[in-house]
Amino acid sequence: MSTPQENKIHKDLAPMIISGLQSSPRFFPSLLLWDATGVLTYERIMKSPDYYLTPTETSLIRLHADAIASKIPPNSAILELGSGSLTKTYLLLSALARQGKTITYYALDVCPSTLKSSLATLRHALHKHTPPTSITCRPLCMTYADGIAWLAADPSLTGQAVSVLWLGSSFANESRGDFQGLLAGIAGSGRAVQVLVAADGVKDGERVRRAYDTRDGLSRAFVMNVLENANASLGDRVFDAAKWGFEGEWDGEAGVFQTSICAREEQVVTIGGEEVTIGEGERVKVIASRKLGEGEVRAWLEGTAFEVGDVWRHPELDYCEFMKRCHFVLAMANF
Ligand SMILES: C[S@@+](CC[C@H](N)C(=O)[O-])C[C@H]1O[C@@H](n2cnc3c(N)ncnc32)[C@H](O)[C@@H]1O
Known part of the structure; x- marks a missing residue:
């Protein structure tokens, strides 16, 4: 139903x-x-030898998971936009568990069936994790825009710093204006926020x-x-x-x-x-x-409340992850 x-x-x-x-x-x-059929098909695409994005990003996260996790404070929240299958997310949460951090993780996706099944798999994997984790996982079935309104309003986040994850190069499906509008909503939430996005700058047309x-x-x-x-x-x-x-x-x-x-x-x-x-x-x-290279991602941030903090690069491809910080919240929240 x-x-x-x-x-x-x-x-x-x-x-x-x-x-x-x-x-x-x-x-x-x-x-x-992104209905149930679409998400299941996308999960098969991620395993297709032609779809370089998932293995590239997975290896990037695997390589830098500890460094990225070290930027996420203990007793904070993570909000993932368009969480999908959560396989890459698990790598990051596992690194947070190794660092002994207590985290509340919110998976946001518009597809309810994916959210249910991927969170069940994630919870099971975290349950078996060594060392044991202090990570609580919660679903949010809503759109990005509704999720950003939730970020500003939900009392469970009071006093918590929030790291927003946006993986899979999905932010670059938005136009520059829409992306900046969503960032303005995140920055205007009144929370201490930072945003991690994965950007694909590969410009080889055939690939x-x-x-x-x-x-x-x-x-x-x-x-x-x-x-x-x-x-x-x-x-x-x-x-x-x-x-x-x-x-x-x-x-x-x-x-x-x-x-x-x-x-x-x-x-x-x-x-x-x-x-x-x-x-x-x-x-x-x-x-x-x-397809946005590092310089283009920086240009997309001009005029927003965010600046690039850390950048983790893929050793071979122009594929980066950026941790962006929100200036004015930076001062308030020690981010
Ligand atoms: C390209 S997939 C990426 C999935 C995952 N983050 C990854 O990197 O493998 C995009 C995901 O975002 C979700 N999505 C797309 N547009 C959305 C929107 N406007 N609001 C919420 N979720 C959305 C889809 O259901 C899908 O699971």
Whole structure:
């Protein structure tokens, strides 16, 4: 049975789908990627030999887990945005356990089934951990925006410093403006906050294209599932998958891989009581994967309350993790 939070997420998606289809250029909200089917497919993509991001980031975290953990104070909270399968998170929590720290860990994700199963696996692994851990894990089934509102309001965080984790290069699916808006919400929460993001700056077009259009066809299935999820959110079979195809395009100059769904034929869809004509070959954007090197991440932080603290680099690829600190909270919280 759907949870109230899940129902709210689905209900919120219907107007977003309608306005996205009426926009120019047209787009589907990227949240449509992340239902239970989408997340399970993504977990398979993470194991695909073409998808370099997960093994690269896993080795980066493995290499630097103790150093990253040493930046997280004892008796503090961690809020992970888009927590997913939690395999990388476990490496970090394990390092915190070795350092004997008491931590409350909040896994935030929009997909309730993933949250439930990945947290059960994580709790089991932490339970068996040597040395024993003082890490309490809690689920938050909500969107990034709702999670940031929660960060400001939830009384359980009173007096606690919070480290926000944003792994998987997911922050770079946001536009620079949206990312900065979310950072402003985090900084404005009134908490002592720091943010750890993982950034992928790999700009080899062929390598990036392979990662987002894997040869096993999984990334195509992952993206096309948006149509099923849109139909579920709209409560009607508005989109016929047979009339649509996957489109992926690498823009080397901008450093962005844009994934879209393309109409194979002209079609009229009736949505929100209105008819929308979509021409043959027209693309509806789904998600942008931006490749940001270290200098670009620094540029994205200009004008925000954050500055780069520590940077951990991958020995071979342009793949970094940044710990960002919030200036004004820095003074208050000893971060
Ligand atoms: C690319 S996966 C990354 C998962 C994990 N952090 C990792 O690095 O393996 C993105 C995750 O964020 C979640 N997600 C995507 N957009 C979200 C949003 N707006 N609010 C909350 N969760 C979101 C998805 O359900 C998915 O589990």
